[in-house]
Amino acid sequence: MSRSLLPEHPVSTVPSWVPEAALRYLAHTETGLPIRVLARQAGCHASTVLRQIRKLESRREDQLVDEALCRLGRQHFQRVGRKTNLSETEPETMTAPKSVPLPVETELFHKEACRILRRMTENGAVLAVAQEMEKAVVVRDNASGTTTRTAVVDREIAQAMALKDWISCKAPGRISRYVITAEGRASLASLLARAESSAQPGFAEAQAGFAAAPGARSLAPSRGRTRYSAPESPLTLLARRRDKAGQPFLSEDLVAVGERLREDFELAQIGPSVTQNWDNFLTGREAMSARSEPSAGPAGARDRVASALRDLGPGLGDVALRCCCYLEGLESAEKRMGWSARSGKIILRIALQRLKRHYEGMGQAGQMIG
DSSP states (O other): OOSEEETTEEOTTSOTTSOHHHHHHHHHHHHOOOHHHHHHHHTSOHHHHHHHHHHHHHHTTSHHHHHHHHHHHHHHOBOOOOOTTOBTTBOOOOBOOOOOOOSSOHHHHHHHHHHHHHHHTSTTEEEEEETTOSEEEEEEEOTTSOEEEEEEEEHHHHHHHHHTTSEEEEEOSSEEEEEEOHHHHHHHHHHHHHHHHHTOTTSTTOOGGGOOOTTSOOOSOOTTOOOTTOSSOHHHHHHTOBOTTSSBSSOHHHHHHHHHHHHHHHHHTSSSOOOOOHHHHHTTSOOOOOOSSOOOHHHHHHHHHHHHHHHHOTTHHHHHIIIIISOOOHHHHHHHHTOOTTOHHHHHHHHHHHHHHHHHHTGGGGSOOO
């Protein structure tokens, strides 16, 4: 079915990410359009539309799905009075939705969904949603039994992901916990592939904006070696390794500072297109303008990343950027930097120790933002 439920009444303001089945469900429940009319427009049998409607009705037990449908129906569909003796030749008229701002712009939704789904592929990661909170958080259970918060997302984004069946509720309750579904993993791979092929600035995965100047070494990970679809980041993998004394190779506080850098890096990609050249910055060919006060939003996040990399310097900054932000594997980083085998993990740990001191010096501003 097209985005127009009736040719003379286009649903032009409904975001393109809304599934077709959800459009038919809302058209039927909110405007009273008969199932046979919807089936005729979709070019399928009426029983197909009926099954879609029943399936969505059963999914409304999920609080995020129910909230998404309620919001879409309220903002984009307007209930009208029903006609008496309604027939197929006189379908009920649907009032065109008002031109209101989209609750979730499609481009922003894809960026945020990509960021959150990547976090949810990590072992032990779930999306926690509380009934009274406007935000949802991604938390990950650690081997020590503690929980680490790795991302924060607007509730509308979480609602959209649930409606598209990218996440499902594992444990409903006052604080519901969601896990990524097989559909979510497939969609994540598609989003990452599209971002990499189009090389549009704005995605953390699109590295075109970080290309090095002629003659300089490139910090952008090579094609085919990136770990964007990997279930875990290099930091979480190293955190499970043990040293000779039987202690974790990376302690939880070192993993946390790496996640803090990655958080700023991802925030810096949201909003206007950015072509910050981190390679030029690390090699001293580009300087960041000093600010009298810390700024917020993507610009502030870029400044914080630049400040951290400037403190680390070349070498330590390179490995931190590759492994914490680009999620490049240590073996690939060692080869591209010309280091000996198995030396990358030592250098990365030194970089994280220096990074920890940097964030401790920032005080409250060095804590996770979400």
